[in-house]
Amino acid sequence: AQSVTQLDSQVPVFEEAPVELRCNYSSSVSVYLFWYVQYPNQGLQLLLKYLSGSTLVKGINGFEAEFNKSQTSFHLRKPSVHISDTAEYFCAVRTSGTYKYIFGTGTRLKVLA
Amino acid sequence: DVKVTQSSRYLVKRTGEKVFLECVQDMDHENMFWYRQDPGLGLRLIYFSYDVKMKEKGDIPEGYSVSREKKERFSLILESASTNQTSMYLCASSSPPRPEKLFFGSGTQLSVL
Numbered sequence: 001a002q003s004v005t006q007l008d009s010q011v012p013v014f015e016e017a018p019v020e021l022r023c024n025y026s027s028s029v030s031v032y033l034f035w036y037v038q039y040p041n042q043g044l045q046l047l048l049k050y051l052s053g054s055t056l057v058k059g060i061n062g063f064e065a066e067f068n069k070s071q072t073s074f075h076l077r078k079p080s081v082h083i084s085d086t087a088e089y090f091c092a093v094r095t096s097g098t099y100k101y102i103f104g105t106g107t108r109l110k111v112l113a
Numbered sequence: 114d115v116k117v118t119q120s121s122r123y124l125v126k127r128t129g130e131k132v133f134l135e136c137v138q139d140m141d142h143e144n145m146f147w148y149r150q151d152p153g154l155g156l157r158l159i160y161f162s163y164d165v166k167m168k169e170k171g172d173i174p175e176g177y178s179v180s181r182e183k184k185e186r187f188s189l190i191l192e193s194a195s196t197n198q199t200s201m202y203l204c205a206s207s208s209p210p211r212p213e214k215l216f217f218g219s220g221t222q223l224s225v226l
Contacts, residue, residue, distance in 0.1 A: 009153065032213055043117070043203060043217030044156075051213060090155060094213065099144055099163055100171070101215065105155035 002027045004093050006104035014112050015083055021076040021107045023091030030096040033074040035065055038088045038106075047089070050074065061085065086111045116140070119204050119218040126225050132191040134221050136204030143208050145187035146215070147171075147179065150201040162187055194225045 005024045013019045025031065032051050036044040048059025055067040065076045074091060091104040120135040138145065144163050148156040148171075158171030160179040168179050176198060180188045187206075191198055201222050205215040 006155075034213070036215075036217075041219070043219045044205075044215070045217065046214050049213055099161060099169075099207075100158065101146075102158075103148075103156040105153060 002031075002093055002095060002102045004091050004102050004104035006091055006107050008107050009105065010108045010110065012110045012112055013081055016080045018079050019077065019081050019085075019109065021089050021091075021109065023074045023076065023104060025072050025074065025091075025093045027072075027093060027095060032094045032096065033065075033067060034092040034094070034101070035059065035063070035074075035076050036090045036092060036103075038090065040087070044090060047076070081109070081111050083111050083113060085109060117204055117206055117216050117218040119202075119221050121221050122219065124221055124223045126191075126194050126223065128193075128195055128225055130191075130194050130225075132194045132223070132225075134189040134191075134202055134204075134223070136187045136189070136218055137185050138187075138204075138206040138216070139185065140206060140208065140216065141184065142206040142216070143184070144206060145181065146205040146207075147177075147187065147189045148203045148205065149173070150203055150220070156203065159189065194223075196225050199223060199225045 003026045034049045035047040037047045038044045050067045058064045088106045094101045117138045146161040147159040162168045162181045178190045203220045204218040
């Protein structure tokens with residue numbers, strides 16, 4: 001069965017510092033990978049996605065993620081965070097040929113002034 | 114602009130009540146989903162629907178049912194609400210040929226007393 005692991009439940013970081021949010025998945029078949037962001041009192045919105053091709057994907061707001069098949073990881077990075085990046089971030093996986101998305105437990109990013 | 118609308122932002126119900134959570138999308142999407150979001154558990158799929166009158170159980174369907182009589186509307190029903198169903202409920206939709214992006218509503222915070 002598929003699963004998604006986000007080991008860090010909370011990540012505090014100072015403004016303008018780099019950040020990496022970790023995501024590992026388990027699946028024996030081809031997958032699509034996503035990062036979603038949830039700002040306070042809002043629904044989730046898509047940050048970026050990996051479907052195929054280049055393993056480095058760029059998303060909105062300066063975020064990027066790298067798909068590593070051998071390590072079954074899809075870590076999210078940003079070289080310099082802003083206060084406005086404070087939110088909860090969810091990694092998700094969908095197996096090719098299905099409609100079902102599996103989400104991780106989320107990582108709360110807190111950007112400190 | 115695309116929109117997924119959930120009828121209530123906050124809802125308070127008593128144990129044993131029958132509860133209806135409504136979700137409407139204006140994008141003519143085939144697929145619709147109901148998730149519940151709990152701290153530390155992330156998003157868990159309750160039910161999804163890939164067409165009118167078609168539905169499939171997700172990971173935690175017990176105590177819930179769904180209805181999709183029209184393409185734009187997907188209802189989640191709690192037959193007899195219990196306190197352990199207190200949660201944030203998120204509706205989402207997606208559509209081929211771009212099934213990879215889920216569009217989320219802003220959520221319904223349900224409290225069962």
